[in-house]
Amino acid sequence: MDLEVLRSFRAVAEGMTVTEAAAEAGLTQPALSRALRRLEEEVGAELLQRVGRVLRPTPAGRVFKEYADAALDSWDRGRRAVAEVVDPEAGVVSLAFLHTLGTWLVPKLVTGFREAHPHVRFELRQHEENGLVQHLLDATADLVITSGDPGHPLITWRRLLVEPLWLAVPTGHRLAGRGRVRLAEVAGEPFILLKPGYGLRSVTETLCREAGFAPLVGFEGEEVHTLRGLVAAGLGVSLIPSSPDTAATPDFPIRYLEITDVRGARDIGLARLAGRTLPPVARSFGEHALRATAGPAAGRD
Template structure:
């Protein structure tokens, strides 16, 4: 297989994973007609229609879905082969593909990376940020070796180890009737409007579970994709939300509106697990294996940040 064949398969993979033709062409620095010809070439070789047009987007046909799985496996094996060669040439200069929750990028991930780079300065990191569904998908697809996520994914193919228990607090608007409180029962806000992450995010599932334990179903007024967006919506008076404690260095108040108060919840165990996950039967390259051990040792031995507790 020559280099052009691999490039064509990577273009197919990008479109198969949901990227538009325009986005894929721009990312690969090719013209859209050239990309279309590449996709046509693959369909001719496969002898079947792999995509169908839905509006302006291309979606995989059932045959295309089967073919895409084999393409993913082939490219994953090829990339791992290249990494294995590089690791053999220089084990301390390997690449660690790592994915993590957006919220962990402000306090947990930086010290873990810097601590490892102190010991292995030539190690490179490829970093991805997602919600929980995206993290699991990247791990299963082979896009990353390790993920830092909240809660056990519950997939038999994935090994997960708890690192920390991170407290969750009830964020309320600065002028809310409860803003002067320090502690609260979650049941006290059963009639409030909640600001939540979209379905598919672990914090959304955790919030809904805790509300059920408190005896109610949250009334959702707004949905977002990032915790700091939710915090901003709460500060603006649009609802309440269960959130990790803010990192004030990266989330300053506007100057005219104070940061939303964050109250300790007393009637339910308001927290979430933070853990490290990897594929159970997939041997990690030396750099990723070393970083996994570094993470497991580091979190046990030092405080991870003002929002986190140690492993129970």
């Protein structure tokens, strides 16, 4: 059984199209389709079925994927361990992080580290808070960058920085002409939120509670970019990690307002599994992340 076919199966089972998975694997679409059919023959069951224009895992496919995930993760860990023994400077850092940190913090940290360690590779995973914790518990990530201390007895966490949160309102909103507001001033207005399980959702609910109200859920999304789009469309307000001097554009006519009645910020930190000895290259990256985010210069541009 070809491990790369297993990777392609996993990618398709997680929502990638066969065409996209083939391109990622360096294959043609027909070649990957044939490989997936051979995989089904080896397993002895249909693993993927067409639903509309995309493939979705069958019940047998969902069961098989759990074992494929375990096999691939075990293989990757073994390969990394050997690589680090042979050459610690050419190892792999397995890093998981919040979706919202993939546009600014993670690229900066990875780029800075690779300037000193150009042969190190990264396995990057994006997830919501609960998924990040599970990556550590399953040992599928060496380190995770998350908002706030997970509060898990098996996980240690260190703060990297404090990220400001701003109240995003449409440019036509009654408060848009102001620079600073109390969060309580939008009590009763619809909030555009990330779905439950995301760190920003929990932070928003906590800050609203501290301001004396529970947010009225207008819409829920899975990406901050979606939140911004819905705010720009005038469908509600949102707490968004963004620079306050971000200019409104025709696509995103938004004003970002400073919050004065509650702490409009969230802690961003680095977590690892307590008691687990990190690979040398992962330990070096963790130390780099702490150094790179120390002091006022570590904030957002």
